[in-house]
Amino acid sequence: MKVRERLLRIMRTFVxxxxxxxxxxxxxxIVATLIGNERVLPRFSQVMISFYELKEYxxxxxxxxxxxxxxxxxxxxxxxxxxxxxxxxxxxxxGFVDPIVEILRPIPPLAWIPLAIAWFHLTPIAxxxxxxxxxxxxxxxxxxxxxxxxPKTLIEAAKVLGCDSDVRLMRYVALPHALPMIATGMRVGMxxxxxxxxxxxMFGVSTNGLGFRMFTKFFYNHQIDYVITYMIxxxxxxxxxxxxxxxxxGSLMKWRGGVVLEA
Amino acid sequence: xxxxxxxxxxxxxxxxxxxxxNKHICNDECVIAVENVNFRVEEGExxxxxxxxxxxxxxIVRIIAGLDSPxxxxxxxxxxxxxxxxxxxxxxxxxxxxxxxRTVLKNITFGLENTGVPKDERERIARKYIRLVxxxxxxxxxxxxxxxxxKQRVAIARALAIDPDILLMDxxxxxxxxxxRNLFQEELLRIWYETSKTIIxxxxxxxxxxxxxxxxxxxxxRPGKIKKEIDVDLPRMRNRTSKEFNEIRSCxxxxxxxxxxxxxxxxxxxxxx
Ligand SMILES: Nc1ncnc2c1ncn2[C@@H]1O[C@H](COP(=O)(O)OP(=O)(O)O)[C@@H](O)[C@H]1O
Ligand SMILES: [Mg+2]
Numbered sequence: 001m002k003v004r005e006r007l008l009r010i011m012r013t014f015v016x017x018x019x020x021x022x023x024x025x026x027x028x029x030i031v032a033t034l035i036g037n038e039r040v041l042p043r044f045s046q047v048m049i050s051f052y053e054l055k056e057y058x059x060x061x062x063x064x065x066x067x068x069x070x071x072x073x074x075x076x077x078x079x080x081x082x083x084x085x086x087x088x089x090x091x092x093x094x095g096f097v098d099p100i101v102e103i104l105r106p107i108p109p110l111a112w113i114p115l116a117i118a119w120f121h122l123t124p125i126a127x128x129x130x131x132x133x134x135x136x137x138x139x140x141x142x143x144x145x146x147x148x149x150x151p152k153t154l155i156e157a158a159k160v161l162g163c164d165s166d167v168r169l170m171r172y173v174a175l176p177h178a179l180p181m182i183a184t185g186m187r188v189g190m191x192x193x194x195x196x197x198x199x200x201x202m203f204g205v206s207t208n209g210l211g212f213r214m215f216t217k218f219f220y221n222h223q224i225d226y227v228i229t230y231m232i233x234x235x236x237x238x239x240x241x242x243x244x245x246x247x248x249x250g251s252l253m254k255w256r257g258g259v260v261l262e263a
Numbered sequence: 264x265x266x267x268x269x270x271x272x273x274x275x276x277x278x279x280x281x282x283x284x285n286k287h288i289c290n291d292e293c294v295i296a297v298e299n300v301n302f303r304v305e306e307g308e309x310x311x312x313x314x315x316x317x318x319x320x321x322x323i324v325r326i327i328a329g330l331d332s333p334x335x336x337x338x339x340x341x342x343x344x345x346x347x348x349x350x351x352x353x354x355x356x357x358x359x360x361x362x363x364x365r366t367v368l369k370n371i372t373f374g375l376e377n378t379g380v381p382k383d384e385r386e387r388i389a390r391k392y393i394r395l396v397x398x399x400x401x402x403x404x405x406x407x408x409x410x411x412x413x414k415q416r417v418a419i420a421r422a423l424a425i426d427p428d429i430l431l432m433d434x435x436x437x438x439x440x441x442x443x444r445n446l447f448q449e450e451l452l453r454i455w456y457e458t459s460k461t462i463i464x465x466x467x468x469x470x471x472x473x474x475x476x477x478x479x480x481x482x483x484x485r486p487g488k489i490k491k492e493i494d495v496d497l498p499r500m501r502n503r504t505s506k507e508f509n510e511i512r513s514c515x516x517x518x519x520x521x522x523x524x525x526x527x528x529x530x531x532x533x534x535x536x
Contacts, residue, residue, distance in 0.1 A: 156330050157360035159348045161425060162377035172373075176364040255364040255405045 042225035050229040057213060061230075062237065064208035065197050068124055072131025072200075073193055077186070080140040087140075088147025088178070089170055101140065109133040109196050113203070122205050130200035135189035142185025146178025180256060183249040187242065194238045210234055264341050264351060264428035264461060266304040266327070271336035273297050273322050295486035296322040299336070302480055302489060306428075309455060309462045311476035313469065313515070315522075319487025320465040321357075324433045327463065328354045340429070350378070353427035357434045359414045361406040367393070367417050368402040374425035392420040395454060411438050412447065419454070429461045436471070445503075448474050452499060469515050473508060474501050481515065483522045491518055 025044045032043040051058070087094040109130050120126035150173060158173045201211030210230050218226040275294040297319035304310050312320050325331040327338050329347040338345040340352070353374070361370050371389040380388070393399060396416040406414055415435055422430060436444045448471060455462055466472050472479045479493045493515060497507050 151360075153356060153358050153360040154362060157354070157356060157362075158373070159330065160328055160352070160354045161374035161421065162348075162350055163373075164348065164377075168377065172376075173362070176362070179364070253364075255407070 039222055039224055042228060046225050047228050047232070050225050054226060054229060057208075058233065060208045061210045061213050062233070064124075064206055064212075065201065065210040065237075068127040068200060068206075068209065069131055069193060069197055071124065071128035072196075073135050073190060075128065075132045076135035076139055076189060076193070080136050080185075080189075081143055081182070084140045084143025084182075085147055085170065085175075085178075088144035089166065089174060094144065094148075101137070105137045109192075110199050113199070116200075117203065122203060124206050126203075127197075127200035127205045127209075131193040131196045134196040135193035138188040138192060139182070139185040142181045142188070143178065146181030146185075147174045150174040150177045180253055183245075183253070186249075187245055190241060190245065191238065194234075194241065198234065210237075264306055266429060266461065266463075267339040267342075268300055268302050268323070268327070269337050269339065271297060271300040271323070271326065271338065272334050273319070273326060273331070274334045298486035298488055300487070300489055302492065304429075304461055304463060304478075307459050307461055309452075309464065309475055309477045311472035311479045312463065312465045312482060313472040313479050314467060314482030314487070315484055315519075316467055318482045318484035320467075320482065321433055322487065324354065324431050324463070324465055327429075328352055328431055330354075350425060351427055352429045352431060353422040353425055355415075355418050355422050355430065355432040355435045357437055359406075359411075359418045361414055361417055361421075363406050366403045366405055367398060367409070370406070370417055371421045371424050373421065378425070388424055389420075392424050395423070395457065396420045397450075412443050415439070415447070419451075423454070423458060423460075427460070429463065432462065432464045434465050434467070436466075444471070449500065451475065469512060469519070470503060473511050473515065474503060479515065481518050484526065490522065 028041075029044040032038075032041045035041050038046065083097065087097055112130060112133055116126040116129045120129055147170070154173055154177065155169060158169055163169055163172055197209075198211035198214065201209040202215045204212060204216060206212060210233060214227055214230045217223075218230065273296045275296055300319075300323060302310075312323065314320055322331065326333050327345065329345050329349060329352070340349075345352075362373065365373065368386065368389055371392055372385040375385040375388060390402070393402060396419055398413065398416050398420065401409065401413065406417070409417065415438075419432075419435070436447050439447060451462075451464075452475065464472075464475060466475075473495055476495050479495060480489050481491045481493065482488065483490045493511065495511060497505075497511075501508055
């Protein structure tokens with residue numbers, strides 16, 4: 001009985017998704033066949049075959065892109081987290097830093113590409129700089145909001161229980177309170193950062209990478225089926241990154257009772 | 264430990280410029296939360312501060328706790344002026360203020376972590392207070408899994424765990440239903456016997472004050488002042504329906520009614536003028 005119920009539950013969650021994806025693939029296949037021009041829209045089956053044809057490039061490109069991504073996200077975290085912490089806790093720091101943040105924030109990360117190349121030349125660092133910019137602001141803002149909005153009652157409770165220094169209050173009250181928001185910021189930042197990967201790799205900062213291969217090889221050679229293959233890869237990797245991140249942080253935040261992360 | 268509150272005045276101002284020299288010049292932007300409050304609490308005494316909401320009870324508690332500083336006057340603990348929060352005093356807040364990311368056990372050990380008590384010792388002490396407030400079996404529950412009454416028990420255990428001499432309780436049972444509330448009052452008295460703390464307990468319930476207190480401080484609003492001190496000399500556990508209890512109740516209610524009438528008259532006069 002138990003097993004059947006669980007099976008039913010699993011089916012209820014996955015079957016609708018499987019059906020909609022199948023329908024999507026079939027419609028795509030039909031439309032592509034009707035158009036009959038693979039430079040406009042290659043057939044779904046052909047794109048699937050491309051995964052096999054590209055099996056030598058795919059792992060290398062994924063690894064290279066993940067290196068760019070990982071570097072960018074790590075830099076973003078290393079700077080945004082401590083800065084956000086200070087901005088959220090000390091009004092003075094916020095007043096000083098916030099105007100700069102608010103001016104830089106609306107600039108699209110891609111607008112920084114010329115500067116990135118000027119400063120870091122055609123190196124992986126230039127690519128990770130663009131990704132860094134994409135991830136930095138959501139992470140910074142969520143971090144300082146999480147710290148700033150620590151309920152006064154919790155801070156006062158901590159004070160009367162002998163938690164008296166700023167460092168201890170930040171470590172034992174504000175940080176745990178801010179953690180879910182920081183996780184959300186990280187998640188949003190990772191999403192934006194991933195969107196920057198393609199553009200960041202367009203200029204040949206490396207000889208591998210999903211974005212690099214898409215633009216400088218496949219698109220250049222009018223291999224639209226390969227381009228679409230890589231687009232699907234980009235989507236799937238982002239999905240996997242997001243799901244694993246949610247899985248890891250979800251187990252850290254049992255105390256929220258159900259509500260784990262809001263996007 | 265003895266506590267003295269000496270001519271305590273607290274003025275909340277939204278406009279700092281109003282303070283000229285030593286004289287407080289008040290316009291509409293100033294709220295005199297409490298004015299010239301004096302009282303003393305002996306070691307081991309159970310004192311209730313009773314008054315309508317907005318009369319400045321929380322203000323007094325916060326100043327004694329060291330979370331707020333008085334505009335003038337001072338609070339002395341064994342003759343030493345209070346400058347900030349200290350381990351000799353702890354507060355049970357109206358809103359529980361539990362750390363939602365910590366389990367019951369970890370909430371209770373929080374204060375001991377700040378004083379550097381080793382882990383084993385912390386947990387031993389915490390378990391002692393968990394037994395005292397009757398929370399066995401909930402050590403690993405998170406606050407969101409607890410009822411209001413259970414949260415209040417955690418808050419009390421957490422405050423007791425750092426072994427303060429003075430326990431300040433700001434309307435701690437305000438969110439409980441009447442039945443639970445009566446039980447909690449009895450339990451609090453039992454805890455008070457077992458721990459021999461000095462307790463300052465804020466409430467706006469006349470019955471609660473008479474049931475619990477050695478001494479009741481009746482407050483009036485706007486500005487908050489102590490109108491009368493009433494000693495309750497009945498033996499515990501007190502019978503809420505006994506003749507003596509009722510006598511004190513009518514005496515307290517009388518005081519409060521006079522105040523309410525005065526407040527209404529004031530309102531009336533204001534409207535007429
Ligand atoms: N931080 C504050 N700023 C301005 N006014 C305040 C502040 N805290 C309390 N007051 C005012 O002081 C008065 C007393 O408040 P409080 O001590 O909370 O009363 P009680 O606890 O008896 O309900 C109220 O009129 C309230 O509006
Ligand atoms: Mg109050």
